[in-house]
Amino acid sequence: MRIAVFAGDGIGPEVTREAVRVLKALNLPGLELVEGDVGGAAWRKHGHPLPPQTLEIARSAGAILFGAVGDFECDRLERHLRPEQAILGLRKELGLFANLRPAKMFAGMEDTSALRPEVAGAIDLLIIRELNGDVYFGEKGIRTLPDGRRQGWDMMSYAEDEVRRIAHVGFKAAQGRRGLLCSVDKANVLETSQLWRDVVIEVSAEYPDVTLSHMYVDNAAMQLVRNPGQFDVIVTGNLFGDILSDQASMCVGSIGLLASAALAETSFGLYEPIHGSAPDIAGKGLANPMATILSAAMLLRHSFGAEAPAARIEAAVAKALADGIRGGDLGGSHSTSAIGDAVLARL
Ligand code: IPM
Ligand code: MG
Secondary structure (H helix, E strand, C coil), X not given: CEEEEEEECCCHHHHXXXXXXHHHHCCCCCXXXXXXXXXHHHHHHHCCCCCHHHHHHHHHCXXXXXXXXXXXXXXXXXXXXXXXXXXXXXXXXCCCCEEXXXXXXXXXXXXXXXXXXXXXXXXXXXXXXXXXXXXXXCCEEEEECCCCCEEEEECCCCCHHHHHHHHHHHHHHHHCCCCEEEEXXXXXXXXXXXXXXXXXXXXXXCCCCCEEEEEEHHHHHHHHHHCHHHCCEEEECHHHHHHHHHHHHHHHCXXXXXXXXXXXXXXXXXXXXXXXXXXXXXXXXXXXXXXXXXXXXXXXXXXXXXXXXXXXXXXXXXXHHHCCCCCHHHCCCCCHHHHHHHHHHHC
């Protein structure tokens, strides 16, 4: 059970530290943790946000636990040197195409949602976001037009095989849940989305037990706050999934609670909180490590088939929340390490 630990920037190291404490406390046979540099931290040390030695560590492991990347000081660097390239590079290089972002209301936490408690209480959904394509990885640039105006451009595209493989992940996930799959696109405007929709419909023939629906992304954003309980599994592209998953987190209560998995076709995966590096609160013990701790649970489940310890972690986090342990993100005053202590005590 070799796990690469890439803590990264900002609050990344402090939230990752708590997740590592939890992993160590489980006494898992064969557990081995190897650290590597990513993001702005790696750029300072090695001149690149994703240096070759980090990729090598990733390839030698069965899974990656990832903190966060992003650093104000690096915002003016050329794009290929920016911290975000570490996570984008890992996703692409390692074929991590399927991003699972579950959003479920924790018992007793309805009051912390941005939505009315009776609306928020029904949230139990899974966003499946494609991670290797879309406008994220298309050709892009800033060019000067013949008339002297500058123009920024980013090419959005999806090939049918890319849509097909993420669609299968969506249908299979729905089979294991309530049997509802909602494909989110913008087919009324974008050709990329039209192909997306056509391919998802083709794939649906193989899953007669799943009820497929389609929603335009603007409507999906609205429905997520109007009636999030209607969603079971959402499958969508890279950009729409990025936006909708941040939105879903506030419906649950805090972006500090949502974990994610980025999976390859094998059992290999990268696990990270969906939040960013929050440099404004870094190093102050204000970050909520629960999203990273829950990501470690997803890691054990998806990459190592270790369901029992994964469920133990999730139960300990749920119990800590039920007992009133709250970080600043939830209006409480527990520090990062105090939250880690509370989860450990309940393990
Ligand atoms: C996420 C993040 C990343 C993304 C950034 C840091 C590149 O927002 O994982 O949601 O846009 O995918
Ligand atoms: Mg995001």
